[in-house]
């Protein structure tokens with residue numbers, strides 16, 4: 374599908390299918406089209422050409438924006454009750470409000486007002502408000518961008534756990550988080566798809582190969598990119614060189630990302 378704003382094409386022939394449990398990272402520079410894509414999937418953005426199909430129904434999609442906001446006088450419990458009461462379609466088999474608050478580690482704050490919550494707590498409350506409706510797909514827009522290291526670790530752990538039983542799509546500029554969590558990726562650049570598929574495949578195609586670095590006594594360093602490690606090790610061993618240090622560096626997702634979008638620029 375494509376989305377245009379006047380003369381500007383924000384998304385150009387995006388062909389993307391999401392199915393099954395797992396964590397999918399949606400990455401791209403500012404303006405790449407991530408939010409527009411999420412809005413199109415949620416039915417909030419009109420699609421100019423093509424079509425978005427949601428066979429499970431919009432009611433089966435949970436969504437949490439990057440900075441979820443709630444009426445400050447509502448308690449965490451009331452926020453979830455409100456989420457159950459409104460929105461598209463009634464869904465069968467909803468989990469209880471208490472169990473949902475427990476799952477995001479907010480049970481002990483159930484009766485506190487959202488107005489007094491920290492950013493991390495609000496993020497988890499936003500995820501809970503989506504989860505209480507028992508979605509099959511959960512979409513999170515930059516879920517960790519506003520969080521301190523502790524809040525971020527808690528949300529990442531929650532995403533990892535949720536990904537075992539549902540589809541979680543999350544957009545992020547924090548590529549270390551994506552690298553940590555996402556088994557699949559959609560990489561966008563200026564409204565075009567750069568890659569869609571397994572994270573491991575993306576890294577294999579675009580990251581620099583793993584490099585072996587051996588520091589020898591006396592200050593000399595030998596270096597070899599995979600798969601030439603065998604001959605380097607043999608050379609070191611043949612000279613009976615004393616080894617001070619061995620390091621293996623692997624190309625990060627960030628490396629792969631910049632290589633991939635560089636090839637498209």
Ligand SMILES: Nc1ncnc2c1ncn2[C@@H]1O[C@H](COP(=O)(O)OP(=O)(O)OP(=O)(O)O)[C@@H](O)[C@H]1O
Pocket residue numbers: 378381383401402403404405406407408409410
């Ligand atoms: N309502 C709109 N009217 C005009 N242009 C828009 C509108 N919404 C988005 N755009 C443009 O579409 C492009 C994609 O925007 P989008 O917000 O989807 O990017 P993004 O990848 O989410 O960026 P960011 O990482 O900054 O959130 C941008 O160039 C943006 O200016």
